Every structure is written in structure tokens, then in C-alpha cells.
Amino acid sequence: MAHTVYNLGNLPIKDHVFSSNRSLLAITKSNDVEIYNVAGSSKPQFITTLSGHDKTVTSVDISPDGSKILTCSQDRNALVWEQDQSGEYKPTLVLLRINRAATCCRWSPDGKKFAVGSSDRVIAVCYYEAENDWWVSKHLKKPLKSTITSLDWHPNSVLLGCGSTDGHVRVFSAYLKGIDQRPDPTVWGTKLPFQTLCGDFTNVTGAWIHDVRFSPSGDALGYVSHDSSIGVVYPAGEGVEPRAVLNVKTNYLPFKALVWINENKIVVGGFNCNLIVFEGDETNWSESYKIEQETDLTKEVVHSNKDEGEDEEISSHQALNMFRQMDLKGRVSRPNAANTSKGLATIHQNTINSLKNYSDSQVSTSGIDGKVVIFNI
Numbered sequence: 001m002a003h004t005v006y007n008l009g010n011l012p013i014k015d016h017v018f019s020s021n022r023s024l025l026a027i028t029k030s031n032d033v034e035i036y037n038v039a040g041s042s043k044p045q046f047i048t049t050l051s052g053h054d055k056t057v058t059s060v061d062i063s064p065d066g067s068k069i070l071t072c073s074q075d076r077n078a079l080v081w082e083q084d085q086s087g088e089y090k091p092t093l094v095l096l097r098i099n100r101a102a103t104c105c106r107w108s109p110d111g112k113k114f115a116v117g118s119s120d121r122v123i124a125v126c127y128y129e130a131e132n133d134w135w136v137s138k139h140l141k142k143p144l145k146s147t148i149t150s151l152d153w154h155p156n157s158v159l160l161g162c163g164s165t166d167g168h169v170r171v172f173s174a175y176l177k178g179i180d181q182r183p184d185p186t187v188w189g190t191k192l193p194f195q196t197l198c199g200d201f202t203n204v205t206g207a208w209i210h211d212v213r214f215s216p217s218g219d220a221l222g223y224v225s226h227d228s229s230i231g232v233v234y235p236a237g238e239g240v241e242p243r244a245v246l247n248v249k250t251n252y253l254p255f256k257a258l259v260w261i262n263e264n265k266i267v268v269g270g271f272n273c274n275l276i277v278f279e280g281d282e283t284n285w286s287e288s289y290k291i292e293q294e295t296d297l298t299k300e301v302v303h304s305n306k307d308e309g310e311d312e313e314i315s316s317h318q319a320l321n322m323f324r325q326m327d328l329k330g331r332v333s334r335p336n337a338a339n340t341s342k343g344l345a346t347i348h349q350n351t352i353n354s355l356k357n358y359s360d361s362q363v364s365t366s367g368i369d370g371k372v373v374i375f376n377i
Contacts, residue, residue, distance in 0.1 A: 117148030257355035269377030
């Protein structure tokens with residue numbers, strides 16, 4: 001089955017998210033967020049642009065019920081967007097109370113709250129206050145001492161995993177009295193008042209943590225770091241040493257993101273521009289295969305948001321060749337689809353920035369090359 005490619009311009013896409021029913025796609029572009037209708041097999045239909053931030057939008061997420069879009073930005077703000085009766089998206093204020101850039105944001109699985117990581121060494125756990133019609137926050141602070149790079153919620157909507165630039169992966173309780181139901185005991189702990197530190201794991205080399213993800217059951221935590229390694233933690237209970245802390249070193253360029261396909265399979269992607277599958281359990285993890293083989297490159301189904309007949313954008317490599325021709329010959333022939341070839345033997349031509357679960361056997365990616373791709377695992 002072919003991979004599906006959405007060409008959405010040549011601006012870098014820092015983050016992307018599909019709605020739970022996979023009919024909407026939201027992508028970050030510089031200071032804005034673009035919304036597309038991707039229902040069916042037709043090319044993406046542009047809906048609107050969310051322009052509420054005045055600095056780079058660092059992360060975007062759609063609530064589990066698909067009714068709200070969460071964005072955060074280097075302007076130190078987060079906004080929750082909802083459609084009004086006319087169909088326009090209107091933002092609601094979020095009181096983050098941070099003094100530096102917001103770096104990542106994620107809705108909890110139950111949709112009652114969300115978390116925003118920041119360069120201010122705090123995580124804001126936010127909930128809606130109907131009386132004032134805004135979202136207020138409680139801060140997770142200690143022992144955070146560095147920029148938060150990634151967040152992920154446990155399936156119980158109480159535990160929150162985070163990675164940071166000090167090489168630490170931590171798991172906190174984000175239990176909010178009056179908002180959350182008391183959670184069942186897990187391998188991470190039983191008594192979980194707000195800000196309880198349920199786990200703190202250090203990367204072997206102290207390298208930046210780029211992404212953290214709980215396994216589907218929530219009983220394991222995976223992470224990728226800037227030393228090109230993958231870590232998997234299997235906790236054993238409150239105050240007890242983990243059953244296993246595994247670290248898989250690779251020779252690839254660093255990975256930026258990961259997702260779990262099931263309890264024994266992880267997909268990672270990053271600067272290598274290709275997706276790689278790792279398989280294992282608490283005894284051992286190892287590389288299984290790459291998603292893109294040479295033969296796969298002819299199987300992509302490409303969708304673009306351009307009108308038919310509109311000129312295709314050209315890459316920087318093609319532009320350089322055009323200038324060379326102008327310098328040598330005094331004239332230039334514009335490259336077209338028939339006479340251009342890819343620079344890399346992968347669909348993504350630049351770093352994969354974000355990686356999300358799309359379905360049981362598919363994942364979606366976005367990258368610096370302005371593409372969103374749905375890969376078959």
C-alpha cells in the first residue's frame with residue numbers, strides 16, 4: 001500500500017496533528033497554524049489560518065473530541081481555539097504565567113486539561129475556569145532545571161512524562177482535585193497528589209531528550225535523545241528500582257520523535273529523514289527494519305494544496321543550479337517534474353520534526369521540507 005504525501009508549501013512544519021476522526025489536519029507554519037480538511041482521498045482542502053501568535057508557533061494539538069485546537073508559541077502564550085456559530089475559530093486566553101517561550105503542548109486523553117512545557121523550567125497544567133471563561137494553570141516546578149522539550153500523558157490522564165535539555169526524563173503526577181477522578185494504582189505509584197515525582201531517569205550521556213512517549217498500556221516509557229540513542233524504562237512500583245532501564249545506541253543521526261505501535265514495537269524518526277522500527281521487550285530492544293526501502297520510493301501517493309496548473313516550488317538545490325546556468329550560459333531553463341530528481345532517497349528531504357500515531361498500522365510525520373506524510377508500518 002502506498003504512502004500518502006501532502007505537499008503543503010516549503011516552509012518548515014515544526015509540529016502537526018490530525019483530529020481523532022482524521023478529517024482535520026493542523027500544521028504550524030512560522031507564527032501561524034493552518035487548518036486543512038483531509039477527509040477522503042482528495043487533496044487537502046485549506047480551511048483557515050489561526051493567527052493569534054506574534055512569534056513562532058512551537059506546538060499544536062487537537063482535543064480528543066475534535067472541538068478544540070491548542071497552540072503554544074515562543075511569545076510565551078498558549079491559546080485554545082473553538083469554532084463559533086458562524087464557523088470561525090475564536091481563541092480563549094490561557095493564563096500560563098511563564099516568562100520564557102512555550103515549547104510543547106498536549107491535551108490529556110480525557111480532554112479535561114492540557115499541559116504546556118516551557119523554557120522557564122516549569123510545566124503548566126491547565127484547566128478551564130467557567131466563571132471567568134479562561135484557562136488557568138498550576139505549575140510543576142521541582143526538580144526541573146532546564147527547558148522542557150517534550151510531553152506525553154499516561155492513558156489515565158493523571159501521570160505526565162516530560163523530557164528536558166538536562167538529559168533527564170521525568171514522570172510527574174498532574175492530579176487536579178475537583179477535575180480528575182482518583183486514579184487506579186499503576187506501576188508508577190499509588191498515592192499521586194499533584195507534583196509527586198514518580199520517576200526520574202538520566203540519559204547515559206546527558207544528551208538532550210527530544211521526545212518521550214508512554215507505551216499504549218502506560219506501563220513503559222520510551223524516549224529519544226540527541227546522542228542518537230533510544231531509551232525504554234519499565235518501572236516496578238513506588239519507591240522501587242525499575243525492572244529495567246534499556247538504552248539502545250545507534251549510528252544514525254539523532255532522532256527527534258518516536259511513537260509506540262504496540263507494547264513491543266517503536267518507530268523513530270529525525271535528522272536521518274527515514275523512519276526506523278525497533279522491536280523488543282524489557283529484556284532487550286534492537287533495530288528491526290527501515291520503513292523506506294529503495295523500492296518504496298516509487299509508491300508514494302502525492303497530494304498538494306496547489307491548484308492544478310500552478311507552478312511547483314523548487315528546492316534550494318534546484319535554485320542553485322539555475323543560478324549556475326545563468327552565470328555560464330546567460331539563460332536558464334526552469335526545472336520541472338520531468339527533469340528533476342530527489343536529493344535524498346527518502347520521501348522527506350529534510351529533518352522529520354514530529355511523529356504521531358495515525359492508525360493501528362500507520363504513523364504520520366511532518367518535517368522541515370514542508371511535507372506531511374502518512375507511512376504504512
